[in-house]
Each structure stands twice: as C-alpha cells, then as structure tokens.
Amino acid sequence: MEDYTTPHPILSDVRVRRAIAHCIDRDALIASVYPYVEDPSALLMDSFLPKTHWAYRGPYDFPWYDPEAGKALLEEAGWVQGDGPVRTNANGEVLSLKFTTTSAAFRQTWSQVMIQNLAQCGIQIIPTYAPASWWFGDTTGLSRRDFELGAFAWVGQADPAGRTLYACDQIPLPSNNWEGQNYMGWCNPVASEAIIRANNTLIREERIAAYDIVQREFAKDVVSIPVFQRAEAQAWSANLSGVRPDPTEYATANLHEWELADGGDTIVIGMTQEPDSMWALVSSMAAQRLVDRPGVGMLYTQYSYDFQPVLQDPLSTIESGLATNEVVEVSAGDKVYDATGTPVELAAGVRVIDSEGKEVEYSGEGTVQMNQLTVTYKLKPTTWSDGTPVSIEDMKLGVKIDCDPDSGATTFDLCNRIGDLENDITYSDSELAMTIKYLPGNQYPLYFLYPFSIYPSQRVLSDGRVLADVPAAEWATLPEVAERPLSVGPYYVKEWNKGQSIVLERNPYYEGEVKTPNVIFVFVADTNQAVAQLLNGDVDFLDPSTLGAGAEVQTVIDAAESTGSVQYYISGSPTWEHIDINLYTK
Structure with missing residues (x-):
C-alpha cells in the first residue's frame, strides 16, 4: 500500500481532532509569547482567513477552548482515563502523538504550553x-508529510488562493511525486469542489460564496x-494624530493625513x-515601501486584505465593466498560459485549464x-512633482x-501573462488608459490592479x-531613479x-490635502x-x-500608561501559526 x-489510527477520528482543539487554551499560548497583549481575541482565528478578510463570512463553528467538552469527545471515541496520566483505548494503546515544528524559541515556548494543555x-x-532546513526541506519534513501534528506558519494574502492547500488533488503522495501542499491529506469533496470553484471564477461574490463553504467544512472537520x-x-507620539494601523498596508500610506497637535511642520519617523x-x-x-508610498506615489492602497483605488481609478473589475473574461478557442501553435502558469505554445501533451476550470x-x-x-486600466489625470502632467x-x-530582462526586476510574472507587449496592449488617444489582452488561460485573481509602474519619460x-x-x-x-525619483504622491524625496x-517635502503639484509639509525618516541602530x-x-x-x-x-506600553506621552496599537499580522493534523500514516 502507498x-x-x-x-x-488516532487522528482519522474527527472526535479526537475536535477534542485536541477543545483542549488547547489558545489564550494561554498567546500569553506565553505576547504577555503584553490584553485582548487575545484580536489574534484568534476560527478559519484559515483573518476575520477582517473580504472572503471571511464567519464566525465559524471551530472548537474553542473547552477541556471538559474535549474529554467527553475522547471518552466517546474510546479513549478512557484510567489510573495513569495518559488515556488508553480498549486494546491498551496509549493516546500518544508526535508533534513536530522548528527549533525556533518562539514555537518552543507556545508549544510547551500546548503540551501541558493536552x-x-x-x-x-x-x-x-x-x-x-529539515522541516521545510524539499525531500524531508512537511514536503514528505513526515509528521502527525505539525506546526508552521502561513502568510495571509489579499487573494485567499488555497487550492494547493485544500483540494483533494493536492495531497502530496509518492505516486504524484509529492506535488501539492495539502499536508493533512484532507479530501472533503464539498470543500474540494468549492476551493476549486473559488479559484476558477473572478467574480467577487461567487468567490465569497465558495470560500464560505470551504471555511465551514474546515471548521467541521478540524484538519488544521x-x-x-x-x-x-x-507606536507614536501622543502629539501625533491620523495614524491608520492596518495589517496589510504600510503605515505611511496615509502619511499626508498625519498631523502634529502642537502645530509642528515636521514629522520624524x-x-x-x-x-x-x-x-x-x-x-x-x-x-x-515606507518611504515610497508617500514619497513616490501609489496606484492603489491595500487596506484590510483588499484594494482601494488611488491613482488608478476605478479598479478594473469585471463588475465595473472594465474587464471581460471571454471563452476563446485555441489550437496548436497558439500561445497560451498553461496549467503550471507558464506561457507556452499549445502542442500535444501541454496541460491547460479549460473554460470550465x-x-x-x-x-x-x-x-x-x-x-x-x-x-x-485607467489612471486619474495627475502631475509629476516637477510640474509635468503624467x-x-x-x-x-x-x-x-518593467518587462525588460536587463532591468533587474524581482519578477516578470505579469509581463509573461501577456503574449505580445507590442500588439496585445493598446493605448487610448484621449485619456490615461490602456487595454491589455492577456494570454488565454491567464486567470490572475488580481487582474484588476494596474500591472506596471509609470515613469516620467520626459525627465x-x-x-x-x-x-x-x-x-x-x-x-x-x-540617482534620478534610485535616490531622487519624481513623485505623483503627496511628498517627494528632497x-x-x-x-x-x-x-x-510636500509635493507642490499634489492636488489633495497634506497636513504636515515635512517628513524625516531617521535611521537608528x-x-x-x-x-x-x-x-x-x-x-x-x-x-x-x-x-x-x-x-x-512592553516598554512602550509602560510609558503610555505612566506618562501618556505615547500611543500604541497591537494587532494581528497576516502571518498566522497553525497546527496541521495528518489524517494518514506511513
């Protein structure tokens, strides 16, 4: 057998998995690594998406800390508490599980509390x-599903994706050369069909409905x-107002709204x-990015795992009428975007995603x-900081x-989604707008975002x-690019x-309000x-x-409470710790 x-023999029973979740005091785990967090509920999740995400429609019925409920489920599953500290079943087997994670002190700290809970x-x-290096190795640890309970972190994104994590065909096995990231071995047909559907449509409401199904099944099955x-x-001075903390946008994105109560004209960061x-x-x-957002300008912002138009206006969604997603017929020799996300010429043996997903x-x-x-894609009429219109x-x-291989760009992914940069992009004669025809098969979820930079060609x-x-x-x-670029934002690099x-310094050609004209970023040790x-x-x-x-x-918190000279904000970051449960054994 493969x-x-x-x-x-233990973890395939959902009652045991639910019991494990019930027995873990996640508030205590948080307190062990973040003793200064007063409200741990701000960091708790009942899904694989943060509660502020656009695709989250909870709350979901995930088992919260209730050790008595956990013990009852274990009894129901045949794991009884005898004279010893560890439960046993009718065959005398002990309820013992292996837990694997990295050697990082952070994980050792919270997991020791978890071990005591269980x-x-x-x-x-x-x-x-x-x-x-072993846990995340290409041929060891997670990638070979060499664990029973395994802890690591994911980073939440604006696009939830998730197919490689939760679809039935993404379970790593020897027979598929260990492809996929569904390390749990979770194959719930309802959830699998929904996660595939969520990733095969670009209509926001359809995606929300599909992700809702996956999250409900995720909470029911407790596989992670x-x-x-x-x-x-x-943290910031009590003299400063207008700060907008957010987990997915850089703090300085709204720097033009920051203001000093004493009337000062310079903010120091x-x-x-x-x-x-x-x-x-x-x-x-x-x-x-902290300097670039206000000092060069933004096409859009990314607050709360979503996007808001700034220079781009509006976002080019299908719902807005600025995008279409049409069914086309392709044949041998046509350039397409294949199933692996690679631009290729269609030929025998090439695998693609068809119009039905x-x-x-x-x-x-x-x-x-x-x-x-x-x-x-459309841009608002605007002016560079030297007075020249965009x-x-x-x-x-x-x-x-951006698409020149000699530029040194960190990625050319968006360029590769277009077949011919000369012929598949057309520009308007009357407004700041361009239309892109992407390769058949490219279903990039963030298609609605302006995909390239703009540069002052006349400089x-x-x-x-x-x-x-x-x-x-x-x-x-x-220097005019790497040190002192022109800006379309509220400030420019002086x-x-x-x-x-x-x-x-304030961009004199910026049309919006800038409450504080000068900003200095100072570098500290x-x-x-x-x-x-x-x-x-x-x-x-x-x-x-x-x-x-x-x-x-904690030093900042103590100062805020004792002197009132500073303010602070603590929130959940996009990075979240989780424990995957392997439903199968070697």
Whole structure:
C-alpha cells in the first residue's frame, strides 16, 4: 500500500481532532509569547482567513477552548482515563502523538504550553524541534508529510488562493511525486469542489460564496488548528494624530493625513533599516515601501486584505465593466498560459485549464476552449512633482522598463501573462488608459490592479539624457531613479543622507490635502534605540518592522500608561501559526 494512504489510527477520528482543539487554551499560548497583549481575541482565528478578510463570512463553528467538552469527545471515541496520566483505548494503546515544528524559541515556548494543555486532557505529546532546513526541506519534513501534528506558519494574502492547500488533488503522495501542499491529506469533496470553484471564477461574490463553504467544512472537520495570528505593534507620539494601523498596508500610506497637535511642520519617523533603493521594481524592503508610498506615489492602497483605488481609478473589475473574461478557442501553435502558469505554445501533451476550470491535456489536434481576460486600466489625470502632467508615454515607459530582462526586476510574472507587449496592449488617444489582452488561460485573481509602474519619460538627467532613452540596465544606478525619483504622491524625496536620513517635502503639484509639509525618516541602530528616541520625543512614529513584537513593546506600553506621552496599537499580522493534523500514516 502507498505511503500515507492508511488512515491514522488516532487522528482519522474527527472526535479526537475536535477534542485536541477543545483542549488547547489558545489564550494561554498567546500569553506565553505576547504577555503584553490584553485582548487575545484580536489574534484568534476560527478559519484559515483573518476575520477582517473580504472572503471571511464567519464566525465559524471551530472548537474553542473547552477541556471538559474535549474529554467527553475522547471518552466517546474510546479513549478512557484510567489510573495513569495518559488515556488508553480498549486494546491498551496509549493516546500518544508526535508533534513536530522548528527549533525556533518562539514555537518552543507556545508549544510547551500546548503540551501541558493536552496532558491535562490525557493526551501525551512527544515533541520534536527540528532544524528549519529539515522541516521545510524539499525531500524531508512537511514536503514528505513526515509528521502527525505539525506546526508552521502561513502568510495571509489579499487573494485567499488555497487550492494547493485544500483540494483533494493536492495531497502530496509518492505516486504524484509529492506535488501539492495539502499536508493533512484532507479530501472533503464539498470543500474540494468549492476551493476549486473559488479559484476558477473572478467574480467577487461567487468567490465569497465558495470560500464560505470551504471555511465551514474546515471548521467541521478540524484538519488544521489555527493557533493565532502573530502580533505586530506600532507606536507614536501622543502629539501625533491620523495614524491608520492596518495589517496589510504600510503605515505611511496615509502619511499626508498625519498631523502634529502642537502645530509642528515636521514629522520624524524612526527606522532600523535603510532602503537599498528608491526604485520599487528592484527592492522589496519594507523600509523602501515606507518611504515610497508617500514619497513616490501609489496606484492603489491595500487596506484590510483588499484594494482601494488611488491613482488608478476605478479598479478594473469585471463588475465595473472594465474587464471581460471571454471563452476563446485555441489550437496548436497558439500561445497560451498553461496549467503550471507558464506561457507556452499549445502542442500535444501541454496541460491547460479549460473554460470550465478543468485541467486537460491537449491532444495536438482540434481546439480547446479557454478563458481570456481583456482589461482596460485607467489612471486619474495627475502631475509629476516637477510640474509635468503624467502622459501615455509614461505608461508606455513603465511597460517597457518593467518587462525588460536587463532591468533587474524581482519578477516578470505579469509581463509573461501577456503574449505580445507590442500588439496585445493598446493605448487610448484621449485619456490615461490602456487595454491589455492577456494570454488565454491567464486567470490572475488580481487582474484588476494596474500591472506596471509609470515613469516620467520626459525627465532630463544630470548628464543631459532623457530618462526614456536610457537603457534599462542603467536604471538601478541612476540617482534620478534610485535616490531622487519624481513623485505623483503627496511628498517627494528632497534629499537622502546615506546612513542618516531621508527627507520628504510636500509635493507642490499634489492636488489633495497634506497636513504636515515635512517628513524625516531617521535611521537608528536597533529597536532599543528607536524606542528610546520615541520616549525622548526625538521621533514621532515607529512602524511594526522597527518596533517588532518583543520586550520593547512592553516598554512602550509602560510609558503610555505612566506618562501618556505615547500611543500604541497591537494587532494581528497576516502571518498566522497553525497546527496541521495528518489524517494518514506511513
């Protein structure tokens, strides 16, 4: 018999799985790693989606802490408490389970509390704290389903995705070369069909309905226990107002709304990291984004696991009428987006997703019906910080540079979804708009977001060249791109004093209100120094990437309570800890 197709003698019983969930005091687990969190409910989950997610429609009936209910379920399942500390069944077998996770101190701390919780219900847990290289290895640990109970983290995204995690055909097995991430071996036909449907439609309400089904089945079957969202904290001076904390958007996205109560004209933000570049195409640092959002400008924001238009307006959804998803017939030689997300020429043996959402193999003859997205993207009329209006040429330059292999871009995924950048993108003659015809088979869930950058094509460089004429390979070293880019946002980068600070000044051509005209990002050695400067009044704000979630947060809380000089906000981050339950055994 194939490995991991034999039902686990203990964990295949849903009563035992529900009992395990009932016996874990998740509030206590949170307190063990975040002792300063006053309201642990803000970090608790009853689904694989955070409660603020657009696809969450809970609450769901996930088993909460109730050890008496857990003990009753274990008795019902035949696991009785005798004279010893560990339950046994009629065959004298003990209720003992192996728990595997990484050797990180954070996980060892909360899991020790969990082990004590389960012991109180008569469940023996044997822990293994493995090196991350083994636990997350390509041929070991999770990828080979080598666990009974296994803890690790996922990061929540605006697009819930989930097919590789919860569909029946995504269970890693020797026979499928261990493909998929459904490490639990969960095959619930109702949930599987719904997760596939959720990922085969681009209509928001249809996706919400499908995800709701999956979440209800997830709570019913208890194949994975969402332990908690990791905490993140930010803090700011009591003199500062307008801060909008959010788990999925950088704090400075609404920097133009921040205001100093004493009438000051300069906000100081402390950061423990310095950006490596102001060119977002080649940098993924949080420090870069914190400066970039207000200092270069945004096409859209990403609050609460969703998107809101800014320079792009409106979002180009099918519901808005700016996008269509039509069924087309493709045949041999046509360029398509295959089932693995790779642009290929259709030929015999190529596997694609057809218009009904089924993965099929092309025979080499005839046609296949596939979905094809055509999307129009519109930008508001706006002006660069040098007074030049944004133009169609700026949009064209964005496509050209972002898709140039010599640019140094961190990804070319969106470029690869378009068959021909010259012929499949058309530009308006009357407004800032372009229409893209994507490859058949591309069903990118975030299709409605403007996919490229815009660049000031007319900008004259210090050496006399015009930006549009400079090869992409040189852009990363251009001061006008990497250090002092023009902006369409509320601020622009006035100066960058390497190793010390970045200074932003109000963009004189920004049409919205900017409540505080000057901002300085100062670079500090570490979190301790950052907190000290906040408490001394030298800086006004510390974001989660600087403040972190360690002991320094308690220092801020103590100061807030004793002096009232600072404010703080603690929330659940997109990263959430969970325990997968393997339903099968080797």
